[in-house]
Amino acid sequence: MNSHRAVPRAIAYRTRGQGHGPIVRLMSPSDLGRILKPFVFLDIFEMDAQTLRAFAMPGAGMPIHPHSGIATVTIITEGWLRFEDPANGSGRIGYGGVEWMRASGGVWHGKEMTAGEGVSHVQGFQLWVALPAELENAEPESRYIEAKDMRSAGPAVVVVGSYEGTSSPVPAPDGYNYLLVTLKAGERWTYTPPPGHTVGWLAVAKGALHAGEAVDAGEMVLFEQRADPIALQAGVDGSVFVLGSAVPHPYPLHLGMYSVHTSREALTSGERRIAELGRKLNEGGDRRTAAGTVPVFR
Template sequence: MNARDGLQRPVDAGPRRVSLRTRGHMHGPITRLMSPSDLGHTLKPFVFLDLFDIDLHDPRGGFSIHPHSGLATITVIVDGDLRFDDPADGTGYIGFGGFEWMRAGGGVWHGKELSGGRSPRAKGFQLWIALPPALEQATVESQYVEAPQVPTTGPAHVILGSYGGVRSPARSPDGVTYLLVRLAAGTSWTFVPPEGQTVAWMAVASGRLVGEASAETGQMALFDPSSQSIALEAGAEEDVVFVIGSAVPHAHELHLGNYSVHTSAAALEKGEANIERLRKLLIAAGDRRQGDGGSIPVFTGEAGGE
């Protein structure tokens, strides 16, 4: 089986070459595959990628409250589910194909807005993308999108951008495509990057891809900058689950803070100053835990403490 999902624009001849494969660095239940200080410079606007396998039912597990500015985070679940309990979006579960989109913009504190779901553990990817100047100081926004609301095309769930005639509900910037794909054992599929999106990479959550673009569980693969399509084939033994991203190259240098990514030193200074302002407001706000689930909504300093 070979699906192009209706994307028939001409592409360069020959296979798209993998320029690098990495397994990143494991820290307990989290594997860091990319960070802004290393591969983020090559793949910008994609600047950070974690593969996690966590138990958020354990109060000692998960992520601590931490700040961001100048970027957006996208959390995709590939196995199990997590619960969200949000004053604006209500309560629900993010399972396979669902995601959280959070635009940090000018500054936010978060890390506990998702809690343990119906499964014992949850496995997934957290991705950061660097925002363009028009959005890096914008107001914060969050979306919790359950799997039934995520459009599909062939084997792919469209997490960010448009692909195969369908568009993600995420309010992400133009020029970025991010898909979650489950490819049946022994089948093939071709990813055709949208026009101008010459940055491309993929990461495998489970199973094995074979052929020119081979990769195994826990590996991330970078592709040479190109408009060429990417032919992908699942091994015969089992289905393979992976994420794949493409984008128009980010035209700005990365100016990095501990949790911030901006396009200039001045923008970074402004973002970090706002993070410090929010830290003081967050301390003053006290305990913001939601119900028995243990989730804590993102903090923007706006009315209501959200």
């Protein structure tokens, strides 16, 4: 919908998160994730060529680490990353593409993508989504979907979910939308959430937005928990941002170091499984591909 007459849904909270080198943590399961669940974690990352090379080195950058009970969604807003995986082929994830990894009962990952040839700068987001009880300890799955295979509704790439009759090819559970949006300078756009999507937030990668109040690059804002439209207008340099809406996750969050589950019993099961996978991973030795990636272990 592109009606500029919609009344803006008010911003309830805003944050610039906490920086960790080239990564800024905007939301964690122990803070804003408890308000925005099923969305429980959001990082924005930005790396130059030197940092990209360092992150790709064995033992450096983001270490290989486990997850259970969640799905991770990684998208790129600038540059591109290469994937190579015996189970998923090889290709590139740039603007509009997505790495979807449903950790469910347990995976280890962290180096499954590497810098693309000639790329001098990469920016993107990694989101975690809490899974429903029937999926939190199921068999995991991971997919890489290139930009050419994704679908858009107006200025929005439908990363997860369905919007304005357009559905994402990502096999995510129902109940939430995640969009990657680019607006031109001064462009107005209104997001009308599906029925029941009272959770709403956005985070700006580039440029600025007006959402009743100014929202600048690097900021994340939470909207009032109601199902009204979110009316936006890009600043003079345009804007690139991600936006999420959802039906509230009906379960409490039970947290491990890298895991989020709906109950203590489910968390115990997930952590037992990732410990077992960790032992097998160590016994298996070097799994690095010719491209320098280490495929998801599950």
